[in-house]
Amino acid sequence: MSKNRIAGITSNTVPWEILRAAGYAPVLLEDEAGPTPHADRWMEDVVDHRFRVIFDRLCAGAWNHLDRVVIPRTSEQEHKLYLYLREIARTQHPGGVPELYFYNLLHTRTPESYDYGLERTRQMVRDFDSSEDDLRDAIAESNRARSCVRDILRKRSEGRLEGSAAIEMIRGFYSEERSVFADRALDRLKGMQEQVAAHRPHILIKGVPLADASLHHLVEEAGGYVVAEDDWRGSRAAGDTDVCVNKDPLTAIFEKYFYDEVSPRVHPSEHRDAWFQREIERGHVDGVLFYIPLEDDVQGWDYPEQLAYLKARSMPSVLVREDVRENGGPLADFVRSLHRK
């Protein structure tokens, strides 16, 4: 495995192992500040900020350290991002946008989608020319990093690691070489023995994907302890399982991404909600913070059901919108109203 090419990925469902085995260093493309003139020209304002930034930087040639960009069918916005970038490459900057690759992973948990996704994964392995041995090595590296993510989460459950610090640490899972991430994480965790959560109410954050730790900071400033978030960049980064090492690597990789990754397109809803309900039933949460800005077009559909679910269990919750950062009052009141069980 030569490891000098960089592949930008847009979310958790791009099979890291396949890229790694093909000699790429996969890096999650993140949000950043600054103007986005290309996105302003070509994209409607319905597109999330992170995807606007990705589009903008790729059109501007600002991210030419990337040799490839791999986009999965994990959200409709990513599908559109792919189409828009292709069109820019075709009509505006031939050769100016890094080579694009689309991974047609579906998330309806049907036998047809399983077969289709497996076949598309097989095609991806062929397209990237990843050998079976290299896949096995990449799986080992990646599974070790997953176990470190779980160590981070355990520290947090024990009350020894702030939620904001936890998600900052987990970021490396998507942006660093996974072996480096694992070493670093283990190192940092060793020193953390002190209780920081004593008597502070435990909050679970639910809603739209979080771009950064700012919401965590708000909760923490109000005296809460963020014990989990239903987010692939937080509590759900490693998933429930590792990539299985007891079957052929291709099937194992596909099944991991098909059955154990977060996507707004997961169907049926029992599967989509399973993690959340399990966390509530574990009994370690004192209150749920829903973050659903009005730009959202997905989570708001699930909210009334989820609220009813919480009410039936007498679990307190609060719903905040985009203005929470300017007007933190209701959030702070909510945190103060909770008691550590």
Added chain:
Amino acid sequence: MAQKQLTSTIAASEGQKAWFASLRERVFETRAPYAIGQADMPFEVFQAMDVPMVSNQWWAAVVSAKRLAPYYLDKLNEAGFHKGLCRYCSLSMASTVLGDTSQAPWGGLPKPALLAARLTCDCVQRVFETWAAHFGAELILLDAPAATHLPPRWWEQSRHHWRELFEDHRLQFMVRQFERLIASLERISGRTFDPDRLRTLMEQVNHQEEYFEEAKLAICKAPKTPVRMQEQITNVMAAQWQRGSDWAVSQARAFRDEVVSRAEHGIAACPNERLRIMWVGAGLWYDLDFYTAFEESHGAVFVWSMYLAFGPDGYIRYGLDDPLLALASRTVSMNEQLHNPPWANEWIVEQARSHRIDAAFVLTPLGTRPSATGTRFVEIALEAAGIPVFSVHADMVDARLWGGETMRRDASRFLDQVGRR
């Protein structure tokens, strides 16, 4: 609303009402099963199995045209669904689930046996899940892998070379999903699917769309359009929702005959026509008068919308030895064809040229935000082709967001400028 000029338009509206009345009667009296489905579902399969299907978007348009959308959308918000969520696909659900459902048009939608949607966006599965749970109806969702083979001039290949155009793996996958849908329809209806019947129906759909193509060509060629856009839509949509049926084919033929004859006799929908306008996007269902508002003042006539032109280009499929595969090719890429680059922009520019369009009104849906994508590409492509664009930021069903007066004033100013060119 402007007087209907074509007899076929009156027949289309009446035909549709009669169809709906008989559907209600069958459902209530004989407990016959029917379905509610998204506009991009394979209606042909339902038709071939005698399970009527109501299009979700059509019903939303009916509710909106009766000015009932604000009432039901308010109810939706009161039930905890926030104000930013998509409305085009959820209005019909709201009208059957929330508030006083007896207010809904024509007696409202009875309980369906099946709800069916194709998963283009991420929200629609949630709308249909909520809906199916309410009715205790079966739910069939068709997943939608993305196209990666995207030759810009798709319409030159879609009739004969659809196997290559739409990618074999996507077609095969869709066929497998159709098989699941068929199994469910067989269970619900107690009938057996017959591929030969589907093939015959698909041939009929081809005839129907060929009639629409002839009508479209007459509109392209005539010095002044013989038929207004709104009447095109009424005729086309009534037939498309029942495509391939004897009624739909004869309705399409009657429309073609009337349009061609009007063109031959030099009859213009608006004798004052000086500007030919295209409408890009779904209709403004609650304010259809908007489309005739500039005829007197500017001689501006809406002559094009996607509804007629997409019939031939989007639906015709030749080579029907495997009718399910051909039907899959009609279903897999509708969204890309109508809304996304490169297919939507390339096609719309082509349409503008062939219809001798002077200016385009392009809708950016406000209350149906995820479906707003692709509009910038369309606008920029039209402008690059020398066609001035007026951007309309509005929703197709949510009248609460519509400023009719302001929009008419701004559009007038835009048309003043176009007229001076």
